[in-house]
Amino acid sequence: MKSIVLGYPRIGKKRELKKATEAYWKKNITENQLQETAKEIKKANWLEQQHAGIDLISSNDFSLYDQMLDMCITLGSIPKRFQDLIGLKQYFAMARGLQTDKVDVTAMEMTKWFDTNYHYIVPEFTTGQAFSLNPEKIIKEIREAKSLGIETKPVIIGPITFLLLGKEKVEGFHRLDLLPSLLPIYKKLFNQIAAEGVEYVQVDEPVFAQDLENKAQSAFKKAYSYFANNRNGIKLILANYFDCYGDNLNLALDLPVEVLHLDLVRCNLQLDDILAHPLLDGQKILSLGVVDGRNIWKNDYEKSLRLIEKAKRKVGKANLWVGTSCSLLHSPVALSLEKANEQLDEVKQWLAFSEEKLSEVVTLQKLANEDTDESLLEELKENQRIHKLRRSSKLIHNASVKERVKNLTEQDAQRLSTFQERQIIQRRELNLPLFPTTTIGSFPQTQEVRVQRRKFKKNEISSQAYDAFLMKETEKAINFQEEIGLDVLVHGEFERNDMVEYFGESLEGFAFTQFGWVQSYGTRCVKPPIIFGDVSRPEPMTVKWSSIAQSLSKKYVKGMLTGPVTILQWSFVRNDQPRAVTCNQIALAIRDEVCDLEKAGIKIIQIDEPAIREGLPLRKDDWANYLQWAIKAFRISASGVADATQIHTHMCYSEFNDIIDDIAGMDADVITIETSRSKMELLQAFVDFKYPNEIGPGVYDIHSPRVPTVQEMENLLLTASELLPIENLWVNPDCGLKTRDWPETKAALENMVRAAKSLRQKQ
Numbered sequence: 001m002k003s004i005v006l007g008y009p010r011i012g013k014k015r016e017l018k019k020a021t022e023a024y025w026k027k028n029i030t031e032n033q034l035q036e037t038a039k040e041i042k043k044a045n046w047l048e049q050q051h052a053g054i055d056l057i058s059s060n061d062f063s064l065y066d067q068m069l070d071m072c073i074t075l076g077s078i079p080k081r082f083q084d085l086i087g088l089k090q091y092f093a094m095a096r097g098l099q100t101d102k103v104d105v106t107a108m109e110m111t112k113w114f115d116t117n118y119h120y121i122v123p124e125f126t127t128g129q130a131f132s133l134n135p136e137k138i139i140k141e142i143r144e145a146k147s148l149g150i151e152t153k154p155v156i157i158g159p160i161t162f163l164l165l166g167k168e169k170v171e172g173f174h175r176l177d178l179l180p181s182l183l184p185i186y187k188k189l190f191n192q193i194a195a196e197g198v199e200y201v202q203v204d205e206p207v208f209a210q211d212l213e214n215k216a217q218s219a220f221k222k223a224y225s226y227f228a229n230n231r232n233g234i235k236l237i238l239a240n241y242f243d244c245y246g247d248n249l250n251l252a253l254d255l256p257v258e259v260l261h262l263d264l265v266r267c268n269l270q271l272d273d274i275l276a277h278p279l280l281d282g283q284k285i286l287s288l289g290v291v292d293g294r295n296i297w298k299n300d301y302e303k304s305l306r307l308i309e310k311a312k313r314k315v316g317k318a319n320l321w322v323g324t325s326c327s328l329l330h331s332p333v334a335l336s337l338e339k340a341n342e343q344l345d346e347v348k349q350w351l352a353f354s355e356e357k358l359s360e361v362v363t364l365q366k367l368a369n370e371d372t373d374e375s376l377l378e379e380l381k382e383n384q385r386i387h388k389l390r391r392s393s394k395l396i397h398n399a400s401v402k403e404r405v406k407n408l409t410e411q412d413a414q415r416l417s418t419f420q421e422r423q424i425i426q427r428r429e430l431n432l433p434l435f436p437t438t439t440i441g442s443f444p445q446t447q448e449v450r451v452q453r454r455k456f457k458k459n460e461i462s463s464q465a466y467d468a469f470l471m472k473e474t475e476k477a478i479n480f481q482e483e484i485g486l487d488v489l490v491h492g493e494f495e496r497n498d499m500v501e502y503f504g505e506s507l508e509g510f511a512f513t514q515f516g517w518v519q520s521y522g523t524r525c526v527k528p529p530i531i532f533g534d535v536s537r538p539e540p541m542t543v544k545w546s547s548i549a550q551s552l553s554k555k556y557v558k559g560m561l562t563g564p565v566t567i568l569q570w571s572f573v574r575n576d577q578p579r580a581v582t583c584n585q586i587a588l589a590i591r592d593e594v595c596d597l598e599k600a601g602i603k604i605i606q607i608d609e610p611a612i613r614e615g616l617p618l619r620k621d622d623w624a625n626y627l628q629w630a631i632k633a634f635r636i637s638a639s640g641v642a643d644a645t646q647i648h649t650h651m652c653y654s655e656f657n658d659i660i661d662d663i664a665g666m667d668a669d670v671i672t673i674e675t676s677r678s679k680m681e682l683l684q685a686f687v688d689f690k691y692p693n694e695i696g697p698g699v700y701d702i703h704s705p706r707v708p709t710v711q712e713m714e715n716l717l718l719t720a721s722e723l724l725p726i727e728n729l730w731v732n733p734d735c736g737l738k739t740r741d742w743p744e745t746k747a748a749l750e751n752m753v754r755a756a757k758s759l760r761q762k763q
């Protein structure tokens with residue numbers, strides 16, 4: 001029984017790749033220096049895995065930006081606008097765009113990798129597009145590893161996933177039509193890899209975790225039967241992860257590959273189906289992904305061994321591998337880096353990051369191989385002991401929180417009156433003009449704001465000094481908003497580093513790491529909090545700054561909160577109870593905060609939920625269940641207030657077509673959404689649905705420093721008012737302004753207010 005790791009984090013233990021890449025972009029280091037850092041990271045990763053005793057170690061799991069982008073280069077799928085560029089310049093231009101005296105090209109699109117928080121570059125396809133092979137990176141990595149004495153299995157994206165995750169850039173064809181011209185490139189690639197003496201190639205086809213149309217199913221058959229005769233003796237590991245094969249199981253089992261990988265963390269039920277399947281003929285090796293690549297909890301050996309043993313009884317040791325559920329790209333690098341800190345201390349023994357997961361894989365492999373080494377049995381016992389401790393730890397359990405969740409009723413998720421009734425009351429109470437103007441929450445987090453926060457965290461300035469600084473910033477923000485005549489103000493969120501971390505830090509049940517970074521896209525990494533226990537709110541979290549801000553103005557200042565689904569979605573979540581339960585606990589904490597804000601005299605409260613859409617399961621069949629509890633959690637958080645209190649929500653980067661009834665089900669009095677880049681196209685879903693509540697379609701793109709003109713925004717608003725009842729429309733940017741600078745923010749918001757005023761006059 002061999003051990004396999006599907007891929008390893010490439011950011012480096014302390015985000016060395018991020019630092020080097022950004023330095024290269026700023027021209028502070030050369031391309032050679034960047035490649036040198038890359039080489040060091042790859043080397044360290046390989047040696048780490050070899051040292052741990054992993055049998056099947058990946059190459060080509062490294063990337064300077066993204067594995068899909070790498071695959072575009074490998075297959076020569078390079079959009080025309082980049083074709084005059086070469087090398088790294090071309091590579092990064094594809095990822096980020098390039099603007100010089102001579103060149104001006106926009107970046108390729110980027111989107112979420114399945115249901116992870118990782119983002120990939122979306123391949124662009126045109127009719128009759130030609131492909132060509134550039135195997136250099138793959139061959140180089142095979143050789144680099146070999147020079148360290150390590151034979152690797154290169155990882156590539158399979159042809160069906162590569163095509164399906166891309167987009168047609170012209171009409172009149174389907175991207176799968178390109179398969180016949182793509183397959184010979186893979187053939188050549190396999191030939192070149194075979195010439196390096198490689199035995200296995202891991203072909204990632206995670207689209208197996210989604211519903212596949214007939215066209216995709218037959219493309220799979222076609223591609224893999226073509227490979228059967230065109231891979232020069234290379235053995236294929238077909239890797240699906242993030243969910244079951246589901247309805248695609250027959251198809252997958254029928255493909256002529258040597259190894260089939262299963263994600264048994266996300267879906268262990270599939271094992272029974274597979275073991276009982278008539279197509280499992282004793283030829284295929286099953287790679288059992290039992291060590292979670294998506295979460296940070298220590299493996300429960302007993303549980304994993306039960307799965308492995310079940311498979312062993314059926315197919316025998318020789319036909320089984322043990323490994324990670326997916327690439328460890330989605331896990332932080334090394335728990336060993338974390339210095340002891342009070343809060344993490346007890347929790348730490350329950351955790352495993354990538355480095356620790358390697359030894360878990362090997363330990364499981366040995367235990368399953370019936371290695372009778374004393375120390376192994378000790379390890380198993382110790383693992384059982386820790387899991388027992390975790391289950392009964394005081395740190396995790398809060399009886400009153402559990403009780404509250406258990407006693408939740410339908411009524412707790414229901415505002416007192418209907419939206420129509422609330423709207424009348426709120427109009428009377430708030431007395432806002434037509435087309436009320438507002439912003440989404442944050443104002444520029446300038447260098448100075450970040451410096452002061454860092455100093456405060458390092459105890460270099462007192463909390464009084466920090467508060468005084470925040471006070472000054474908040475005051476400036478309020479004054480500015482009043483000056484330009486915004487109708488509903490915000491306090492600016494200067495006290496917040498991040499919209500999830502800020503709340504996690506004040507809630508019980510959350511822990512934080514120092515180095516638990518995970519790649520989000522390119523050089524951007526995130527450090528998700530860890531939800532380890534029952535969530536509760538020891539004291540109000542935002543009332544102080546919201547009240548201060550409100551006291552500075554006669555206009556309404558919105559209270560600003562992150563919603564339960566988003567907090568859940570952007571954290572590492574405990575695996576010992578259903579996500580829905582954890583989400584309800586967070587919802588109750590936010591509900592209490594909402595009520596406290598109301599008590600403090602805040603009349604408008606915004607609960608941001610930008611992550612609702614990304615939490616959708618990969619298969620449509622599973623959507624209804626998720627949406628049911630997720631939307632309800634939001635409603636629980638929002639429904640503790642009087643009719644007169646206006647609840648806003650905000651969602652960005654979302655399409656709404658297929659979930660519009662659920663969005664309406666949130667029953668927020670006002671929803672603000674990102675619509676400017678799509679020229680209000682995203683509004684159509686609300687129109688078709690006859691969305692009854694108030695809505696603020698974003699009138700300008702906050703991702704760009706560009707200042708939109710009054711006319712542009714007025715036009716967008718005109719479009720919106722042709723589509724929706726004008727008395728329901730709000731005027732706001734697409735999202736928060738924290739990544740912007742003040743000059744462009746001021747200019748853009750001034751124009752936005754003018755656009756609203758001009759429109760009011762025309763009514």
Ligand code: GLN
Nearest residue numbers: 440441442608610736737
């Ligand atoms: N209130 C948050 C902000 O303005 C919302 C951020 C988001 O939607 N991603 O920054």
Ligand code: ZN
Nearest residue numbers: 610652735736
């Ligand atoms: Zn947003």
